[in-house]
Amino acid sequence: MSEEERAKFEAEQAEALARSMEDEVDVLIRKEEEEFIRNQQAEAKRKEIEAKESKERMAKEAVTNAKMEKIKQQERDLLDTRSQPIRQYLMDNVVPHLTEGLIELCKKVP
Secondary structure, eight states: OOHHHHHHHHHHHHHHHHHHHHHHHHHHHHHHHHHHHHHHHHHHHHHHHHHHHHHHHHHHHHHHHHHHHHHHHHHHHHHHHHHHHHHHHIIIIIHHHHHHHHHHHHHHOO
16 A cells, blocks of 8 residues: 555545544534423423413412302301390390499599
């Protein structure tokens, strides 16, 4: 093999090696890009799921709050209904005597 053929052969080998390295770099870059895209898609999906769960949670809280408000109103109404007889008793029997006593007290201690 002559010197010229040898140099040509080495140049071809170097060129093949350079192409091989470029191919490996391209493969690595493509893999990284694909992984980046997958990560972005996964993140977008996760955010979408979180938003959906948040919306559902808020809807459940609204329903629960409405139920609680209704229960509170029912309890107030029940308390008012149950306290009506004692109020009537106080108005009929206690308040008149209390009023009389206060009037007399005001007359004695001006």
